[in-house]
Amino acid sequence: MVxxxxxxxxxxxxxxxxxxxxHVVKSIIARVKNKFNVSIAEIDxxxxxxxxxxxxxxxxxNGQHVDEVLAKVVGFIETSHADAELVxxxxxxxxxx
Numbered sequence: 001m002v003x004x005x006x007x008x009x010x011x012x013x014x015x016x017x018x019x020x021x022x023h024v025v026k027s028i029i030a031r032v033k034n035k036f037n038v039s040i041a042e043i044d045x046x047x048x049x050x051x052x053x054x055x056x057x058x059x060x061x062n063g064q065h066v067d068e069v070l071a072k073v074v075g076f077i078e079t080s081h082a083d084a085e086l087v088x089x090x091x092x093x094x095x096x097x
Contacts, residue, residue, distance in 0.1 A: 003094045004066035006056040009087040013050065021049045024083055036073050063093055
């Protein structure tokens with residue numbers, strides 16, 4: 001079993017409130033869940049209205065597949081949401097029993 005974990009940091013420069021942030025983040029999460037077979041959630045910085053931290057996980061029996069899926073998710077978020085700027089991301093692949 002191979003587990004891939006990705007941590008994304010997004011900047012929301014046009015956002016002016018936590019309500020606006022929640023709208024953008026929920027939209028991103030819903031679109032990623034519908035397009036890719038991954039788990040995704042907001043994991044940190046819930047009280048900062050111009051920064052969002054998202055965690056994404058994928059499980060497979062093939063490490064290359066996990067890496068490709070997470071790379072596609074990062075690319076999708078980076079190109080499809082003009083109101084969210086990708087600041088940083090890191091991907092970690094774990095090989096479990």
